Amino acid sequence: MLLEAQKIRADFPILKRQIGGKPLVYLDNAASSQKPQSVLLTMNAFYQVSYANIHRGVYTIAEEATELYEKARETVANFLNTKTHREIIFTRGTTEAINLVRFSWGRKNVQSGDEILLTEMEHHSNLVPWQLLAQEKGAKLKFIPFDSQGKLVLDQLDSLLTDKTKLVAMNFVSNTFGTINPVEKVIAKAHAKGIPVLLDAAQAVPHLTVDVQKLDCDFLAFSSHKMLGPTGIGVLYAKEKILEAMDPFLGGGEMIKEVHWDHSTWNDLPGKFEAGTQSIAEAVGLKAAIDYLKTIGLEKIHDHEQALARYTMEQFSEMKELTFYGPPPKDRCGLVAFNLQGIHPHDVAAVLDRSGICVRAGHHCTQPLHRKLGLEASVRASYYLYNTKEEVDLLIDALKETTRFFKK
Numbered sequence: 001m002l003l004e005a006q007k008i009r010a011d012f013p014i015l016k017r018q019i020g021g022k023p024l025v026y027l028d029n030a031a032s033s034q035k036p037q038s039v040l041l042t043m044n045a046f047y048q049v050s051y052a053n054i055h056r057g058v059y060t061i062a063e064e065a066t067e068l069y070e071k072a073r074e075t076v077a078n079f080l081n082t083k084t085h086r087e088i089i090f091t092r093g094t095t096e097a098i099n100l101v102r103f104s105w106g107r108k109n110v111q112s113g114d115e116i117l118l119t120e121m122e123h124h125s126n127l128v129p130w131q132l133l134a135q136e137k138g139a140k141l142k143f144i145p146f147d148s149q150g151k152l153v154l155d156q157l158d159s160l161l162t163d164k165t166k167l168v169a170m171n172f173v174s175n176t177f178g179t180i181n182p183v184e185k186v187i188a189k190a191h192a193k194g195i196p197v198l199l200d201a202a203q204a205v206p207h208l209t210v211d212v213q214k215l216d217c218d219f220l221a222f223s224s225h226k227m228l229g230p231t232g233i234g235v236l237y238a239k240e241k242i243l244e245a246m247d248p249f250l251g252g253g254e255m256i257k258e259v260h261w262d263h264s265t266w267n268d269l270p271g272k273f274e275a276g277t278q279s280i281a282e283a284v285g286l287k288a289a290i291d292y293l294k295t296i297g298l299e300k301i302h303d304h305e306q307a308l309a310r311y312t313m314e315q316f317s318e319m320k321e322l323t324f325y326g327p328p329p330k331d332r333c334g335l336v337a338f339n340l341q342g343i344h345p346h347d348v349a350a351v352l353d354r355s356g357i358c359v360r361a362g363h364h365c366t367q368p369l370h371r372k373l374g375l376e377a378s379v380r381a382s383y384y385l386y387n388t389k390e391e392v393d394l395l396i397d398a399l400k401e402t403t404r405f406f407k408k
């Protein structure tokens with residue numbers, strides 16, 4: 001079922017733009033999404049009416065700003081169905097959230113000879129931090145493989161989870177295949193052996209209903225900018241008792257209770273992990289983004305994007321010079337990565353830009369995944385609630401034209 005995308009589009013000022021006289025066709029939502037008017041106006045109003053630093057001032061606008069910032073935390077907590085809002089830590093984004101776990105949890109809990117289990121389809125943000133930790137500690141990384149459809153092969157999971165495994169860290173939705181991974185299964189198996197699980201949910205939270213209590217994941221990370229919110233803010237969710245036992249991440253203002261010349265004590269959660277002045281207006285903007293997503297409904301958004309992906313794949317199947325990657329539509333979110341035979345992905349993206357079409361070309365921060373496929377790069381079209389079937393048609397026409405152009 002498709003959403004009434006034309007109505008939704010009216011809420012996004014940038015979508016009225018033209019590129020070289022052609023309407024903007026924004027199909028790079030997995031990289032970052034566009035922002036509705038409500039997010040822009042809310043942030044603007046915050047700066048114009050209530051802006052001040054938070055948790056410090058006793059004057060009216062400082063109290064208002066603090067209230068709005070904490071209201072944003074509550075909104076995120078409700079959105080993810082956490083047990084308490086103390087389990088929500090604001091970070092700069094997914095990357096920082098995962099690195100927070102690496103430093104504050106990983107340094108304490110991973111030792112020489114230990115193992116961390118990842119998948120072969122991790123974004124570099126959920127691979128490089130663990131490589132750095134493994135190098136520092138003398139630990140080892142292991143990988144759940146993917147098959148020719150871009151789905152995880154779980155046959156070996158029991159033997160991949162060993163007495164030495166200290167953490168499973170995996171993406172919920174692949175940013176390259178679009179695969180919705182069977183995270184519940186992995187969590188159940190890992191927990192049966194007492195192993196905590198971190199979900200990189202950067203491509204999941206914007207598109208799927210995510211309930212952390214139902215999932216029972218131990219950590220979960222995502223970014224605001226991929227879900228209609230501003231850049232510069234993201235979230236780390238972690239179970240309260242795990243956060244309590246973790247060391248602070250950054251040291252400085254706000255994360256302390258008492259400071260002496262030679263030592264300090266730490267603030268209660270979540271302050272312990274939010275050192276320095278935070279991205280205050282961005283938190284307010286993230287709340288507005290979640291409010292907007294809730295008015296449409298994540299189930300409807302997912303159905304819409306999946307229908308667009310299905311339609312794209314049907315069209316792609318008819319194009320013999322095009323290869324696309326990943327699982328069948330029912331197992332994926334709304335993105336499709338592909339290649340046109342004999343044409344470099346960057347050339348494809350540059351030609352599409354002449355038709356006002358924005359797609360990502362490159363390795364999408366999944367170099368090892370591309371290497372396993374024998375590729376250096378691919379083109380990726382990724383959809384969101386405001387994209388239309390007509391835009392997919394424009395993409396298909398432009399790709400056919402690209403093929404003709406390069407064959408000349």
Ligand code: C6P
Nearest residue numbers: 030031093094095123125175202223365
């Ligand atoms: N993927 C893409 O085009 P940050 O940059 O911290 O907001 O998010 C990093 C990140 C982590 N995990 C996954 C699964 C992701 O997709 C991303 C961001 C973008 O695919 C930019 S590289």
